[in-house]
Amino acid sequence: xxxxxxxxxxKDLQEVAILISEANAxxxxxxxxxxxxxxxxxxxxxxxxxxxxxxxEPEGVLGLFSIAINFxxxxxxFSIWYKYNAGNLYTLVTKGLKLAQVLKALNIEHIxxxxxxxxxxxxxxSAACVGASISNFYNGSSRGKLSxxxxxxxxxxxLELEKYKPSKEQNAFVLKRGLDLSQYKxxxxxxxxxxxxxxxxxxxxxxxxxxxxxxxALPSRTEIQLDIIGSxxxxxxxxxxxxxxxxxQRVHFLGDKPRKWLLQNLPKYNxxxxxxxxxxxxxxxxxxxxxxxxxxxxxxxxxxxxxxxxELTSLGTGMRCPPGSVDALKNMLLAFLKLGPYNQHLxxxxxxxxxxxxxxxxxxxxxxxxxxxxx
Numbered sequence: 001x002x003x004x005x006x007x008x009x010x011k012d013l014q015e016v017a018i019l020i021s022e023a024n025a026x027x028x029x030x031x032x033x034x035x036x037x038x039x040x041x042x043x044x045x046x047x048x049x050x051x052x053x054x055x056x057e058p059e060g061v062l063g064l065f066s067i068a069i070n071f072x073x074x075x076x077x078f079s080i081w082y083k084y085n086a087g088n089l090y091t092l093v094t095k096g097l098k099l100a101q102v103l104k105a106l107n108i109e110h111i112x113x114x115x116x117x118x119x120x121x122x123x124x125x126s127a128a129c130v131g132a133s134i135s136n137f138y139n140g141s142s143r144g145k146l147s148x149x150x151x152x153x154x155x156x157x158x159l160e161l162e163k164y165k166p167s168k169e170q171n172a173f174v175l176k177r178g179l180d181l182s183q184y185k186x187x188x189x190x191x192x193x194x195x196x197x198x199x200x201x202x203x204x205x206x207x208x209x210x211x212x213x214x215x216x217a218l219p220s221r222t223e224i225q226l227d228i229i230g231s232x233x234x235x236x237x238x239x240x241x242x243x244x245x246x247x248x249q250r251v252h253f254l255g256d257k258p259r260k261w262l263l264q265n266l267p268k269y270n271x272x273x274x275x276x277x278x279x280x281x282x283x284x285x286x287x288x289x290x291x292x293x294x295x296x297x298x299x300x301x302x303x304x305x306x307x308x309x310x311e312l313t314s315l316g317t318g319m320r321c322p323p324g325s326v327d328a329l330k331n332m333l334l335a336f337l338k339l340g341p342y343n344q345h346l347x348x349x350x351x352x353x354x355x356x357x358x359x360x361x362x363x364x365x366x367x368x369x370x371x372x373x374x375x
Contacts, residue, residue, distance in 0.1 A: 001029070001030040001031045001032070001369075001373070002031060002109040002110045002372055002373060003031065003032045003033075003034070003106065003107055003108045003109050003110070004026060004031050004032070004033050004034075004108070004109075004110045004111075004112055004372065005033075005034050005035075005036050005102075005103060005106070005108045005110070005111045005112070005132075006019055006022070006023050006033060006034070006035045006036065006111075006112050006113065007036045007037070007099065007111055007112070007113040007119065007123055008035065008036070008037050008039075008113060008114060008119075009037060009038045009039055009119060010037075010039070010114065011039055013041075013258070013259055014259055014289055014290075015114070015289075016041060017259055018177060018179070018289060019035065019114070020035070020044070020046070020047065020051075021178070021179060021180040021183075021361045022177070022178065022361055022364070022365065023035055023047075023048075023051045024046070024047065024048045024051055024180065024361075025178070025180070025361040025362050025364070025365030026365045026368070026369060027048040027049070027050035027051045028048065028362065028365065029365050029366055029369045030369075031050070031369060032050050033050060033051045033052075034051075034052050034053070034054050034106055034108060035051065035052070035053045035054070036053075036054045036055075036056060036099065036102060037053065037054075037055060037056065038055070038056050038058075039055075040055050041053070054102060054106070056095075056098060056099065056102065072129075073097060073100060073129040074093065074097075076125060076128045076129055077092055077093045077096050077097065077125045077129070078093075080092070080096075080121055080124055080125045080128065081093075081121065081125075084120075084121050092121055092122060092125060093125075095122045095126075096121070096122045096125030096126045096129070097125075097126070097129065099122060099123070099125075099126035100125070100126040100127075100129035100130050103126055103127070103129075103130045103132055104129075104130045108130075108132060109132055109133070110132055110133045110134070110135070110372050110375065111123055111126065111127050111132050111133075111134050111135075112134070112135045112136065112368075112372070113136050113137075114136065114137045120136065123136070124153060124154075133155040133156070133372070133375040134154055134155050134156070135154065135155060135156035135157070135158060135368075135371070135372065135375075136154060136156075136157060136158065137158045137159075137160055137175075137177065138157060138158070138159065155375050156172075156173075156371055156372070156375060157172035158172065158173065158174070158175045158368070159172055159173070159174050159175070160174075160175070160176055160177055160288075161174075161176070161308060161311050161312075162174050162176075162311050173371070175364055175367060175368060176358060176359060176364065177289070177292075177359075177361075177364065178359050178360055178361030178362070178363065178364035178365070179292055179293065179296050179355065179359050179360070179361055180361050181296055181355065181356060181359075181360055181361075183263060183296075184263070184266075184267075184293060184296035184297045184355075185263075185267050185297065186267050186297060186298040186348075186352070187267035187268050189268070189269075189270050189341065189344075189345070191341045192223065193223035193224065193225060194223065194224045194225070194270045194271070194336070194337055194344075195224075195225045195226075195227070195268070195269050195270050196224065196225065196226045196227070196269060196270065196271050196272070196273045196302070197226070197227045197228075197229065197266070197269040197271075197272050197273070197294075197299075198211075198226065198227070198228045198229065198230070198272070198273055198274060199229045199230060199262070199272070199287055199290040199294075200229075200230050200274065200285040200286060200287030200290060201230055201231070201232045201284060201285050201286050201287070202228065202230050202231060202232030202233070202234055202235045202238065203232045203233060203234060203281070203284045203285060204233075204234060204277075204281075204284075205276065205277045205278065205280065205281025205284055205285065206232075206274075206275075206276065206277070206281060206284075206285045207274070207275030207276050207277050207281075207304065207323065207324070207329075208228065208234075208238055208275070209234075209237075209238065209241065210275060210277075210324065210325070210326045210329055211226070211273065211275050211329055212238065212241050212242060212245055212247060212251065213245070213326045213329075214326050214327075214329035214330040214333060215245075215247055215250060215251065215333070216245040216246070216247055217326065217327075217330045218330060218333060218334070222334075222337065223337075224250065224333065224337065225250050225251070225252070226250060226251045226252070226273070227251075227252050227254050227269070228251065228252070228253050228254065229254050229255070229256070229257050229262075230255075230256060230287075231255060231256050235253065238253070239253060262290075262293070263293075266293065266294055266297045266299065267297040267298070267299075269294075269299055270299070270300075270344055271299055271300040271301065271302050271318065271336065271344070271347075271348075272290070272291065272294035272299045272300075272301055272302070273301075273302040273303070274287060274291060274301070274302075274303045274304075275302070275303060275304055275321075275323070275329055276303065276304045276306055276308075276309070276323055277304070277323050277324050278306060278323055278324070279306045279307050279308050282308050288308075288312065291303075291312055291313070292312070292355060292359045294351070295313070295317060295351040295352065295354060295355040295359070296352060296355040296359065297352075298348035298349060298351055298352040299348055299351060300317060300318035300319070300336075300344060300347035300348050300350075300351055301313045301317055301318035301351060302318055302319050302320075302332060302333075302336060303318065303319075303320055304320060304321060304322070304323035305320035305321065305322060305323070306323055313351075313354070314350070314354055316347070316350040316354075317347060317350050317351040317354050318347055318351065319332050319335060319336055319347075320332075
């Protein structure tokens with residue numbers, strides 16, 4: 001089985017947690033996996049015996065002299081920089097050669113990484129220097145030079161959402177990023193009221209302004225509460241709306257919360273609500289993984305009937321309404337309340353089953369392993 005490097009420079013702890021779950025799952029399949037990062041993570045636990053972390057230290061010009069002796073490696077880096085127009089040549093050469101040195105020293109045969117524009121040229125340069133194959137997750141909705149170039153040069157491109165079908169020219173297939181489902185528990189809900197949660201960036205397009213208006217339009221005796229977890233540029237405006245709409249007792253802004261808190265507290269909610277205004281809001285809200293995690297905790301998903309949500313969920317895992325409509329949100333909330341605790345519980349059970357079927361990291365790792373081994 002190939003030794004796989006998972007390369008990242010992410011500082012997002014949720015993204016890192018998912019990466020570790022994927023590395024562990026690949027190790028269970030039989031691969032040796034090394035997570036390579038420029039960022040030093042604290043308190044990393046639960047790594048499988050075949051999974052390790054290698055931190056890359058910054059290199060100066062003198063430190064890179066021994067790496068750069070191979071003229072062919074320098075030529076490959078320059079070629080990639082020129083073709084991709086990859087910004088700073090010095091950064092590409094220093095990071096690419098340093099990563100290549102680590103790949104060679106550890107006898108790594110394949111490098112896999114999550115999509116990030118600054119990481120791709122470095123990854124490709126290092127792989128080219130040592131003859132490793134390369135794969136990455138990327139958002140197939142990306143258009144233009146970068147997306148086209150990835151599809152032409154990457155050994156294997158993985159698209160996370162099925163709505164972004166690869167064209168015949170693209171060397172890509174669809175694979176959703178998975179979860180370690182053993183981490184997600186369920187809990188008995190409070191039957192006296194409905195408690196909803198939103199997790200993500202508080203930005204225009206997230207639908208939170210309309211959601212507050214919808215909550216304010218509910219009958220005064222409606223027992224429903226909302227916790228908003230996250231931060232963002234329109235938070236101050238929403239807090240002012242909260243006061244103006246007299247929702248102080250129903251809606252609470254909890255700020256950013258660590259993963260440990262989320263894993264412990266998500267199961268206590270009755271549903272997750274994420275009322276996107278459109279598909280275009282998805283990259284800014286950045287909460288697709290939170291939706292998957294909520295489903296793994298048996299939470300129904302209340303959302304918009306946009307294309308992405310049609311792909312992420314099913315009609316049996318929650319409720320959907322037209323985007324950008326206060327009345328539609330209000331009616332969805334009333335319909336959810338009308339279901340009662342038992343039917344709300346059934347939606348949550350369906351959400352968990354959906355996560356088990358579509359977001360199980362073990363299934364995804366087996367599929368990814370088969371493709372990597374075939375390269």
